[in-house]
Amino acid sequence: MLFNSRAFLICFLPLALAIYAIASRRENWRLPVLLGLSIAFYSYWDWNLAPLLVLSILINWIAARIYGRTRNRHVVTAAIIANLAVLGTFKYLDFLIANASAMLGEQPGALVFATTLALPLGISFFTFHHIMYLTDLRDGKAPLYDPVRYGLYIGFFPQVLSGPLVRWHEFMHQLDSNPFAPGWERRAVTGALLIVLGLLQKVFLGDRLATVVEPAFAAAAVHPVAAGLAWQGILAFTFQIFFDFSGYSDIAIGLGLLFGVRLPENFAAPYRATSLRAFWRRWHMTLSRFLRDYLYVRFGGNRHGLDRQVAAVLVTMALGGLWHGAAWTFVAWGLLHGFGLAAGVLWRARELPMPPLVGWMLTFVFVMLTWVFFRAATFEAAWRMFDGLFLQTEWGPEFRWHTIALAAVIAFGAPPTAAIVERLGMNRWVAAAAGVTLAVLLMEIGGDQTAEFIYFKF
């Protein structure tokens, strides 16, 4: 079920809230009911995949219990490897087979065989949740939890599909509070505003920009692209992916608040960053934290000299790229960001100056151009886009700049959504405007074709 669908907003959400409110009157019912609602939400998409989520929760919980009794670190290590193996099977096996067959001299694309397994929704995200908890458990930082609480940490429906990647210590204690205790209305107001603003970003910016992006990258997949088409394609994608994912994150955070859980922020005006390091502290912030704490730091971080730090950055970002999708284009995207971050490390090590405006321009242009590898399905398509951007002299079709310009103004000028929500306050005119906006959004999102969030396929 998509957050941006009428089925979710008109049926599931009010029903789930009502059921949860009733269940909250009996403390021992509340969390099992919330877990049941979360699994129902996950199953709506494809009930065949629900057992995978349930088994994943149970097996990891059992591994944690065994570790709790035996203190055998190998149990946790084995569980982490098993999680990565499941993720690898669903997400990377065909990629590995394709590369292996290419190395064996087969024609590119002619696999020895392919599993064609469907990628279970959210697997990349709930695998990382397991890893964060298990790693901290092994390090003595995390306690043991009962299966319902652990199940909610993994499967809580607002964040199960695409995060935010929340840490157990940010999440678990919130389950102990009655979500409908006095004061819940204020949290609900914030949640409702975030949902409306998130939907606005997705529906009126992300989805509209997608109609500009798709023709450009579809053309690049098969033939050279005119300069105007390439520029509008990459500019539109730069803002599309931001508003699509930022919109999703705001909805997820807003839904969390309705159910009594504050999820961490994921975006903080990233396109205003004046360095690549600052960009990654503002873009998909919860993934950045994960990459920093569970990869970069464990690869040595900045504790073993400049060479090791640069290597740690490169490996971390390459793996971060691969996490997004099973293709070398994602690895290239991650590696390029790794090189960019490494250049920043060396620049700062030499204490060279960087005026903020120059830093901002360099950062934005770098991020925009590297999105080409993120969006293009193949390197050939990516090269055609670069060819269109810098070498083609034919301008091509009319430049569809209206939505791009609006998106740019908001991305560069508007504060993060959380800050907007804080400023809006309890004014009833704001409430009425938000209500009308939600009605307009509900009108807009009807029909048989609901646009998925980009990060759902990761």
Next chain:
Amino acid sequence: MVPVRDGGETGASARNWLTVFLTTSAVCFFGAAAFIVAADPYDAGRFSLIKMRGLVDERAMFAAASRGRDPDFDAAVIGNSHAQLINPRRLSDLTGRHFVQLSMQGAPITAQEATARFFIEHHKGTPVAMLFVIDDFWCTPGPPPPGFPFPFWLYGDDDWSYLANVIGPDGLSKAVARVGLALGLKERTWRDGFDNVEEKYSNFWNAENFTATFTAAPPWASQDVGAPIPKVDKLRALIDRASPGSRFALLWTPYYVNALPAAGSPAEARLRECKQTYAALAAGRLDTAIVDWRVRSPLAENTGNFSDATHVRLVVAHMLEDAVAPALAR
């Protein structure tokens, strides 16, 4: 974390906020939804409170629902842009029937089938006449390529799908237009569906531009010699749904000679196979005729007869009307 102000005020103002928010959104959305459904924006005859006919919508794929269920018409032209210049008024004069144009540019076979089925279902008990303009797309073995945004929900039986789709910005604007029509503020879109595209596109449809476009069959023509032609079964099933006494004609319109498949080519063999398949369908029924003008002829060699390599001009469309009329006459 998102800051949530838990300050000293009571929750009363937040409760008021939520009440205003939920009431406004519910009233606006469900009010607009009820208005759209009651106004029947595409004149599809579903859940309608406005008892009037016609609509304000020039898009053939939407307007065909209103036209297709109009009881004043007992005959229809089904096809894509290759059928658009068939004039229903002239065909009506020639046959003694009342023809409506239900063809639409770029319509895949699935859309043509849906429109034809809709017309037949809304004329149960009436013997109808139908002209199907058959082209290369009726010969391909696979499904049509995606991309044509045909509103199948408007022509199907699923009320939930209809409601899910009709409630939206387009439905709202067309519902407002329908109310304008009811109040006499708007003019009804022409009824019989004929759109003189030759006049409309005269700027870019000219002989100089197209003669070199093809040197053989168009790229979308099937070359899968020996492959099944499942669309013939769909057409047969469609025809069988019509009321007894109905008449049908299957028309192959002419192509400019450059767009005809080269002699001995797979495309030519496939076209022959396809023509034989549809001819066999017609031969097995007394109510169905086939008219084949997709042949090499002096007409096919004259650029003056064509708007582009596969679309005839009005002058040829009139000849085609004359050719099919005997098969469809009352």
